[in-house]
Amino acid sequence: MIRVLFAAGEARWQTYRHALPAAFARAGLEVDLFTATDAPESVDYIVYAPGDTLHDFTPFTRARAVLSLWAGVEKIVGNETLTQPLCRMVDAGLEEGMVEWVTGHVLRHHLGMDAHIVNPAHEWTPVAPPLARNRRVAVLGLGELGRACAQALAALRFDVAGWSRTPKDIPGLTCLSGAEGLNAALSRAEIVVLLLPLTTQTGNLLDAGRLARLPEGAVIVNPGRGQLIDDDALIAALDSGHIAHATLDVFRVEPLPRDHPFWTHPKVTVTPHIASETRADTASDVVAENIRRGEAGEPFLFRVDRKQGY
């Protein structure tokens, strides 16, 4: 019997108490799943998400892995008590939802939809937008989510450049990397999508200097992490007109505080961290597969590199 501690919060438990056992059964695993234990030294695996009361991983001396239900692990990767292998969540449902949100909002800005959704003067100005093939988009971050979004946009014929810290080669996609590549990606981007992990290197990536590199009238779409952007610099760039619009799904503090200037800024769209979410059924299959791998002595899927932070 494999002993699994669910340490991902009470709200999530209401869903996962059903989804995880179903996934374990599909994987042929015999699991004792619980949310609290008096014998931490007997726990084999920990299913984790931020917001849980678990902060000290020291007592879990036998645990073979901590399996995150979140794709981003920035809230746990620096925890010095966590010495066990840590795995991120890479969920098909999460990826599909992200592709839909990103594709939708990129098309929204590409097509200039807002002017028709809110059109109190009933303006009839029949000017068709340019074709996607003539619209330059940059996707910063080419992990599973960034790559999937970049490929979906390229399939719609957008002129897409992807950027990642280290060089990548993705068929059908212009891939840039490194500091020079970032400047090149920014300087051509009419629409920028941020899908980078939050690390010590990516915090405030879009600061005043990099915002200034974007062409006049650029649009920012951020479903990644709020900390990737310097909020004050963004507001200044919106106010000056250099940046035309920002559609933001993630924020430094969530829910976005009611007095935050993003709420009332006419050039900002706030979506409440809904770009995508891990879906319990598909995520539970990923957890089950990693436990199967752990038991079989096979390498874990999506194991975090502590030095890189993701």
Added chain:
Amino acid sequence: MIRVLFAAGEARWQTYRHALPAAFARAGLEVDLFTATDAPESVDYIVYAPGDTLHDFTPFTRARAVLSLWAGVEKIVGNETLTQPLCRMVDAGLEEGMVEWVTGHVLRHHLGMDAHIVNPAHEWTPVAPPLARNRRVAVLGLGELGRACAQALAALRFDVAGWSRTPKDIPGLTCLSGAEGLNAALSRAEIVVLLLPLTTQTGNLLDAGRLARLPEGAVIVNPGRGQLIDDDALIAALDSGHIAHATLDVFRVEPLPRDHPFWTHPKVTVTPHIASETRADTASDVVAENIRRGEAGEPFLFRVDRKQGY
């Protein structure tokens, strides 16, 4: 020297006077292109669009074809003086633009974007939308444009059913046809896209009875032709709440009259016939190819079947 009359309006001439000669040169055709002639019997081909002063095709006794710059030919197909072969425009740019507009507005409704674009109460309700794979879309009309849009939506994993009058078989797509198929397509559709040609059979296709077949809360997206919908029946269905929203790009009268109730209806989005447009450079290549075919005695591309009306 091939003699080609441009009868597609003065505004279009300003673009096509450059685009057509360039396309003729690419195709290796020697063409005399003009907008008026005293010798109609010497004209070989007529490039046509509605709005031109040409209404009587009788004097063009030698013309081998009338080449429409519009995809929809309902304004000319019933002209009894037009006995020459008539070809529709099927332009790659037109198709790409239509795919972008349709995909964008379907994603907009799928994701519930409007509630975030206009959110005066600053509501933070973090409920992610369902996945596209769980969203049922119907595309009515499986000509070049309908097929391309249905395939793009299916590539994003929407649960798409396409409908056409006569049976079609398109890989990766559920294809319905005939009267029963139309009822089946409507009764399952959370989002309906209209891309049918306007014919005697498709006028008022979405009347009160067919609107009632749609599930409660369905959304209508019409980039096809305004006459496909019974306007009064649509407004009644929106007012009753049975239909949640209509995004309309085409209207019985364009520009949409300033006193038309669509302008002020809270559940209607008006876009000013911009879903797509024929692009002069790519369309000119299609015109040149059909002239080349006519000169070579090969069958024309996109020739209209007068009985079907498209």
